[in-house]
Amino acid sequence: MSAGASKGDTDRRLGRRALLAGGAAAAVGAAALAREELSRLWWRLPGVEKSRVAGAVDFRGARWVAASSANYRRADRPDDYPVDRVVVHVTQGGYASAVKVFQDPGHRAAAHYIVRRDGRVTQLIRELDVAFHAGNRAYNERSVGIEHEGFVEHASSFTDAMYAASARLTAAVCARYGIPVDREHIVGHAEVPGTDHTDPGPHWDWERYLRLVRKARGAGAV
């Protein structure tokens, strides 16, 4: 399950952004930065961020369903935060109920993706943005969160189609950010420091999953 908004998360982020933007603007005024330094920082100036296309997805074939903007923080990853982790979750419920809570502004949590039992992939938050899914601010900022439809206590939740689709998705994320395909960088929610969540649980076959991710990565099917 996704959990992750720490209190004041949004405010602190705005503060940091304002500080960076202010710092960059001051530097511009003082002509203290070299031209190349300025070009590197342009996106931090007020009102400047990467262009976005409504409904665009980061994973080819994913269906776009927007999460509530209360459940993530707008960002410009990987420029502002390097992305070096994938966090595997299990929804503890069906697909529809997961979408419903991710669209509920009161939930204060959501993941970037949901993979269904039949292998269909839905994206709810752009990878540019910090989804509140890991229950740990630093992990949220550095990771892509992937939910899997089902229950940790039911081995039957994790179908062949789900493993295959999720592995292709994780392989694509790893390719995009240069993330090594290993258990240090592809982790379960239960392994995130400070969490009390247990997903994906004992029935999630990590060996199989990593094998499939490596295969998809090697096949260049991303």
Ligand SMILES: [Zn+2]
């Ligand atoms: Zn979780």
